[in-house]
Amino acid sequence: MSDSCDPKTTDAQRRSLLKGTAGILATGLFPAVHAADPITLRYLGTAVNQDKAIAEKFKADTGISIQYVAVNTDEVSKRAVTSPNSFDLIDTEYFSLKKIVPTGNLKGIDVKRIKNADKITSLFTTGQVAGKAVGDQGTAPKKVIFLEGEKSKVFASSPTQFMSLIPTVYNADTLGIRPDLIKRPIESWKELLNPEFKGKAAILNIPSIGIMDAAMVVEAMGLYKYPDKGNMTKAEIDLTIKTLIEAKKAGQFRSLWKDFNESVNLMASGEVVIQSMWSPAVTAVRTKGIPCVFQPLKEGYRAWAAGFGLPATLSGKKLDGAYEFINWFLDGWAGAYLNRQGYYSAVLETAQAKMEPYEWAYWMEGKPATQDIKSPNGDLLAKAGSVRDGGSYEQRMGGIACWNALMDENTYMVRKWNEFVAA
């Protein structure tokens, strides 16, 4: 075909066309190049915890820059295992520790260098809230927070001088609902699979967390009582997945979601009226002026906790900087900032000192707001007189039924979860 009688005109036209197209596209494709700062801590974590305001305030207070590396929950633990030199500070969930600690990629954090270490809430150290033990099914932080030594690859059974992660933020998750579309009270996890909400329910598609929500539902439906939801046997995994598959085949789920923004969008658009949800997602739906409730349920909450860890190879100035950041983080300002978003901070008393009494009463004591409650960036979250979902800290954290977990049968569970997705 190339030897046609008049190839020049068509060929030239073709080439100039391709060139022109490429030229127009190329103008938009230059990547932004950032200059690297030598005194910068690379902070690996999920985007939800990486607030610009926190990095700016820390820089203003200490002169050390924070460079956020934002990836999703699974990717954080993957990087901790496969490329431990790609970050100076890791913000990860406690359940990931079972994967990360045996690699020896994390250094035990010396509590003697952490000023407020003894003030860290008892939920982490002994698993108690206000003197009462809470549910410890799954990877409860108290099981994995202490290491036997600075370079240890095993967890200690009783408190030691070295912590695997210094807790930063934690919360207790439940179902999010659209009260305006459901129009009746929701009290139990079993409502997620209630045929009444056929085609209007969603569950999150992160296997290790989704299976826990499913287990809460299975128990609430009275199908089975797990000895430990956080560490199921193969038969228990089969039962849980079978329940999910039956519901899926009956058309129960409108969608599954994996990304925080997806869950916000599903709820805000009304595609879904009941689903697994995270607290800041509920807040995000509400700031759009759409009613959404993070519904407390009688079976309790599925809790999670994240914390800062240090890579084993960190040393010198960067190590000192990382300790400084952790100390700064526990010192109150960041804690107050997180509390105002509906999370909970690890050291409560320093955070309280940086919050207004009316804010503390609303967020922590479950009392009606005496004036409008605003988010850290000024959006209206709750009008005066309203009460926080789930009540006070003690009520909410005391209601923990299980923790996000990594099971021994994780490989099998992921395979079965893939079957659920494919069913």
Place this chain on the structure above:
Amino acid sequence: MRVRALRTGPAAWLQALPFGAVFLCFFILPLVLVVAVSFWPTSDYELIPGFTVENYRAVFEGCSQLADPCLTLRTYASTLRFTALTWAVSLLLGFTIAYFLAFHVRSASLQTVLFVVCTIPFWTSNVIRMISWVPLLGRNGLVNQGLVGLGVVDEPVEWLLFSEFSVVLALVHLYTMFMLVPIFNSMMRIDRSLLEAADDCGASAWQTLWNVIVPLSRTGIVIGSIFVVTIVMGDFITVGVMGGQQIASVGKVIQVQTSYLQFPLAAANAVVLLAVVLMIIAALTRMVDLRKEL
């Protein structure tokens, strides 16, 4: 003789070296590594060299009964169905648009502008794109409001979003471009006098299309098909977001496994996927000698 020397002499090898090295480091070596890892034993947090076929056994576990197909077969069936549907629709659309651009648009600048218009689907991120489909196709979306408003349906139509339909729609929306460009390229190389000759010989427009243009665009069609088939076979993001994460795809299975650090299993799946895609490409390239035609 001179030509022969130029083609095989040391100068030719030197010229080929940089690209050859890139190819070796960034394609051959990683591929060899993937194949090697697929035979390593599965472990949560370490990669321990070894040799086991356990990963492949796990991939094909329970695949012997066809009455209740195993996960792998069902996933491939679903992925292949999307590939076939997307291929057929994007071929039809791509060919039609390329035909229009090549034979009906006369000015090169207008062609360029229209070409850039065709790339618009690539201007946004996946999440943004997915979020923008919801107000259009969702339960309370524009299309449903229109249908209900016109009285075509009483209740909003549910299958518009988070369904196989929406997945194919999004895939076609994204990947028709890959079909369009090579077909257009082939069409521009068709000697226009052939069309005149066909006309002079009394061929109707359809006869010219079928007997002249389609055979001469065959290279573009095959190249476009290879693009579309390979991309759709490995796609997991579009299938995920548009299928409401409820539709399985081979890429998704691999992605979930890697995110749980099950690299050997994921590698085994990747090798199987690669084999399937290579077979499809081998079949496609039998239809046309790409080296000769290009």
